[in-house]
Amino acid sequence: MGKTLFDKIWDGHIVMSKPGYPDAVYINTHFIHEVTSPQAFDGLRKRDIPVFRPGKTRATADHNVPTMDQHLPIKEALSRHQVEMLTKNTAEFGVELYGLGHPYQGIVHVIGPELGITLPGMTIVCGDSHTSTHGAFGAVAFGIGTSEVEQVLATQCILQYKPKRMKIEVNGTLKNGVLSKDIILYIISKISASGATGYFVEYAGEAIRSLSMEARMTICNMSIEMGARGGMIAPDETTFAYIKGREFAPQGEAWDKALAFWQTLYSDADAQFDVVLNFDAADIEPQITYGTNPGMGMGITQHIPALSQLDEKEVPSFKKSLDYMDLQPGAPLLGKKIDYVFIGSCTNSRIEDLRLVADFVKGKQKAEDVVVWIVPGSKQVEAQAKAEGIDKVLMEAGFQLREPGCSACLGMNEDKVPAGMYCISTSNRNFEGRQGPNARTFLASPLTAAAAAITGRVTDVRELV
Ligand SMILES: CC(C)[C@H](C(=O)O)[C@@H](O)C(=O)O
Numbered sequence: 200m201g202k203t204l205f206d207k208i209w210d211g212h213i214v215m216s217k218p219g220y221p222d223a224v225y226i227n228t229h230f231i232h233e234v235t236s237p238q239a240f241d242g243l244r245k246r247d248i249p250v251f252r253p254g255k256t257r258a259t260a261d262h263n264v265p266t267m268d269q270h271l272p273i274k275e276a277l278s279r280h281q282v283e284m285l286t287k288n289t290a291e292f293g294v295e296l297y298g299l300g301h302p303y304q305g306i307v308h309v310i311g312p313e314l315g316i317t318l319p320g321m322t323i324v325c326g327d328s329h330t331s332t333h334g335a336f337g338a339v340a341f342g343i344g345t346s347e348v349e350q351v352l353a354t355q356c357i358l359q360y361k362p363k364r365m366k367i368e369v370n371g372t373l374k375n376g377v378l379s380k381d382i383i384l385y386i387i388s389k390i391s392a393s394g395a396t397g398y399f400v401e402y403a404g405e406a407i408r409s410l411s412m413e414a415r416m417t418i419c420n421m422s423i424e425m426g427a428r429g430g431m432i433a434p435d436e437t438t439f440a441y442i443k444g445r446e447f448a449p450q451g452e453a454w455d456k457a458l459a460f461w462q463t464l465y466s467d468a469d470a471q472f473d474v475v476l477n478f479d480a481a482d483i484e485p486q487i488t489y490g491t492n493p494g495m496g497m498g499i500t501q502h503i504p505a506l507s508q509l510d511e512k513e514v515p516s517f518k519k520s521l522d523y524m525d526l527q528p529g530a531p532l533l534g535k536k537i538d539y540v541f542i543g544s545c546t547n548s549r550i551e552d553l554r555l556v557a558d559f560v561k562g563k564q565k566a567e568d569v570v571v572w573i574v575p576g577s578k579q580v581e582a583q584a585k586a587e588g589i590d591k592v593l594m595e596a597g598f599q600l601r602e603p604g605c606s607a608c609l610g611m612n613e614d615k616v617p618a619g620m621y622c623i624s625t626s627n628r629n630f631e632g633r634q635g636p637n638a639r640t641f642l643a644s645p646l647t648a649a650a651a652a653i654t655g656r657v658t659d660v661r662e663l664v
């Protein structure tokens with residue numbers, strides 16, 4: 200019987216396997232950031248052991264960094280401390296750091312791919328749930344906890360039970376104004392925020408194949424928001440073309456060898472998945488969430504479910520969620536006034552996202568009472584945006600182009616949405632308090648967010664293009 204892509208990679212990395220026990224899996228690349236690494240380094244220090252293979256770990260500062268005046272000391276004491284710890288720990292243990300001021304600094308899930316560190320066939324971990332992003336390259340990539348970060352630093356391996364396999368096929372052609380963000384929000388709204396719990400997902404089908412690498416990353420990024428351990432897409436010509444020539448990508452003979460291996464990375468025709476789901480791209484319209492988990496989403500022209508449409512047992516949490524959002528069951532969202540727009544995060548802060556937004560807003564003006572934050576995912580994205588004149592287009596529209604970091608994706612730095620305000624956000628989580636205490640989040644695509652920036656309201660972008 201054939202093998203799934205996931206099994207090919209996982210099995211190829213097993214160092215030890217014993218029935219009833221987790222597998223010991225070799226890790227090719229380990230990313231770390233300031234939030235989940237301090238205790239791991241402390242652990243090593245206590246045990247008086249070094250990092251086993253320091254060259255296999257890369258560090259960046261992203262969660263706690265301000266996105267204005269990055270050349271100045273960090274104002275928030277806790278954030279400053281976290282970033283200083285990362286600097287100290289990486290220096291002491293010999294790990295490469297892309298800290299503030301470094302031309303490679305940025306959100307961990309943006310920099311790995313853009314530097315050619317993330318490659319097909321790899322096992323990749325990071326103490327961060329959205330590590331699933333790297334699966335877009337046909338890698339087995341997943342988030343781990345702080346004690347596991349210590350385990351990987353110490354051994355370059357991790358103990359893990361093998362997850363089950365799910366395939367999600369999206370066939371057909373996407374409609375105008377519908378982006379990969381809409382595909383993944385749609386899937387999560389259909390299967391719920393826990394619909395893939397316990398599974399590792401492979402996305403397939405012609406609608407997925409037709410996507411650029413950056414659009415594929417958006418999909419894999421949000422796998423975790425339906426409970427999946429990770430998400431992946433088999434590498435193809437699009438993948439290889441994206442990687443070629445990047446800073447740390449293999450070159451010359453090493454490239455040819457790598458390519459020959461990468462071309463074997465697909466699920467065999469007779470491979471068995473534990474679950475297979477099918478969707479039609481033509482059914483997907485621009486999406487928006489109305490609640491406080493990413494599964495509470497709908498097409499932008501639809502209405503929030505009425506209580507009568509729900510299972511009785513869902514009603515209490517649904518009501519709590521809508522209370523938090525100050526929204527009514529059964530109401531539409533189109534036309535709803537918004538206060539903030541955040542275009543950024545490891546889901547949608549890459550150069551293609553910024554290009555799309557700039558193309559759309561060129562010659563338009565943001566609504567007067569809306570604050571618009573555009574936060575590039577990395578220094579390289581920022582530099583590219585400037586080289587292409589995107590910065591000017593955005594500033595002329597009244598948008599703020601800030602410096603790279605996680606920013607308003609989560610309230611761990613200075614960028615917070617004020618209490619009670621509505622923010623339409625291209626990030627991946629709309630949990631209570633996620634963007635700041637009592638802030639209210641609508642998740643959407645960069646185009647839908649840009650449309651709202653112009654009108655000041657939840658808008659169907661298809662009416663403006
Ligand atoms: C802070 C970090 C551990 C966390 C994660 O694991 O995802 C963050 O990146 C997030 O998006 O909530």
Ligand code: SF4
Pocket residue numbers: 261262306307308327329544545546604605608609626627
């Ligand atoms: S951008 Fe948001 S989701 Fe991504 S790593 Fe940072 S905090 Fe997590």
